[in-house]
Amino acid sequence: MNLKNSEYKMISNLGSSSDHIVFKAQHNLTQDVCAIKIEKKPGIGQIENEISILQQLFGIEGIPKLIHNGKTKDLKNYLIIPLLKCSLQDLAKSNLLSLNSILAIGLSLIRTIKQVHNRGILHLDIKPENIMISSCQIIDSVEQILTPGNVQLIDFGLSQNLRNPKFLKETFIGSLRFASRQSHNKQQLGYKDDIESLLYVLAYLRNKKLPWQQTQQLAFQLMDIKKIGMIKDQVYETALLSQQFPPQFYQFQLYIDTLTHSTMPDYNYIEELFKQMLQINQIPISPRFPEPTAYFPKYNDLEDQEYIKMNESISSRDGDTRAIIVSDLIKAYTTIKIKSIKDIHFRITIKQIY
Numbered sequence: 001m002n003l004k005n006s007e008y009k010m011i012s013n014l015g016s017s018s019d020h021i022v023f024k025a026q027h028n029l030t031q032d033v034c035a036i037k038i039e040k041k042p043g044i045g046q047i048e049n050e051i052s053i054l055q056q057l058f059g060i061e062g063i064p065k066l067i068h069n070g071k072t073k074d075l076k077n078y079l080i081i082p083l084l085k086c087s088l089q090d091l092a093k094s095n096l097l098s099l100n101s102i103l104a105i106g107l108s109l110i111r112t113i114k115q116v117h118n119r120g121i122l123h124l125d126i127k128p129e130n131i132m133i134s135s136c137q138i139i140d141s142v143e144q145i146l147t148p149g150n151v152q153l154i155d156f157g158l159s160q161n162l163r164n165p166k167f168l169k170e171t172f173i174g175s176l177r178f179a180s181r182q183s184h185n186k187q188q189l190g191y192k193d194d195i196e197s198l199l200y201v202l203a204y205l206r207n208k209k210l211p212w213q214q215t216q217q218l219a220f221q222l223m224d225i226k227k228i229g230m231i232k233d234q235v236y237e238t239a240l241l242s243q244q245f246p247p248q249f250y251q252f253q254l255y256i257d258t259l260t261h262s263t264m265p266d267y268n269y270i271e272e273l274f275k276q277m278l279q280i281n282q283i284p285i286s287p288r289f290p291e292p293t294a295y296f297p298k299y300n301d302l303e304d305q306e307y308i309k310m311n312e313s314i315s316s317r318d319g320d321t322r323a324i325i326v327s328d329l330i331k332a333y334t335t336i337k338i339k340s341i342k343d344i345h346f347r348i349t350i351k352q353i354y
């Protein structure tokens with residue numbers, strides 16, 4: 001795949017999604033290594049949107065610098081950013097993240113999200129795959145993690161500017177596993193939704209799973225966005241997500257629920273909660289920690305069930321820890337399929353017409 005007047009050579013394929021491919025590349029003159037993200041078909045929309053967002057976020061520590069952008073010879077949009085080492089999802093699989101590390105990552109991301117929100121931008125797809133660490137030689141040093149730019153928030157393909165509120169309601173936006181409850185309910189989205197997604201990411205890193213997911217493949221196609229949202233609604237009313245954290249993490253969870261879509265969060269308050277947790281947790285903790293007490297909603301007759309019944313006890317009984325598998329791929333579900341910002345705009349336009 002050739003870029004127009006390319007100064008770069010492709011080295012390897014780093015991965016792909018339904019919309020784009022990411023290549024490791026090298027500049028022919030400087031020998032600098034970078035990542036090139038190219039859409040699979042011309043005009044899909046996500047990369048074009050991401051280029052615009054990255055330009056608006058220029059200069060923020062923790063956001064990749066847009067090195068270059070343009071079109072390929074066959075008119076596919078592409079962007080070039082620095083090559084980042086590994087994602088939080090990679091680290092989560094290795095079981096190397098201590099509680100201190102997770103809290104420091106959370107504090108670093110809060111600082112970055114604050115700056116993003118101050119420029120009127122919502123990320124709307126915060127998940128472990130979209131959070132990069134500059135070094136995989138981990139990571140139990142809070143000071144190292146909190147070094148500006150060490151933790152990077154990437155992939156702004158679904159991001160939106162708050163000046164375009166019509167794109168922020170009546171449609172599910174994000175990853176099924178980490179999207180906010182408001183997104184599941186197709187309510188107006190705002191600053192609080194990114195913060196809620198971050199809470200789910202940190203709970204996932206600590207607990208290795210979330211109550212609405214399971215590692216085995218169990219009939220995820222029977223679930224839809226609305227039902228997953230129902231599970232999140234009910235789990236959020238408990239302290240389950242905060243069990244493996246200091247008490248301030250539950251205060252963080254409760255604080256999110258006090259916000260409206262238009263309220264700018266008090267980031268100084270949130271930062272202070274994370275600093276308190278790090279101070280409480282100064283005793284060294286082993287990178288490997290025991291699995292938390294299992295607590296998952298049980299289901300009867302997945303195809304016909306009209307509502308979701310949660311366990312009444314946090315502790316599982318007789319080792320019964322059944323749960324529903326949730327796929328992150330929106331296309332696996334019967335609800336509206338969102339692949340790009342243009343899809344969102346198209347569907348809203350059609351709805352207005354009819």
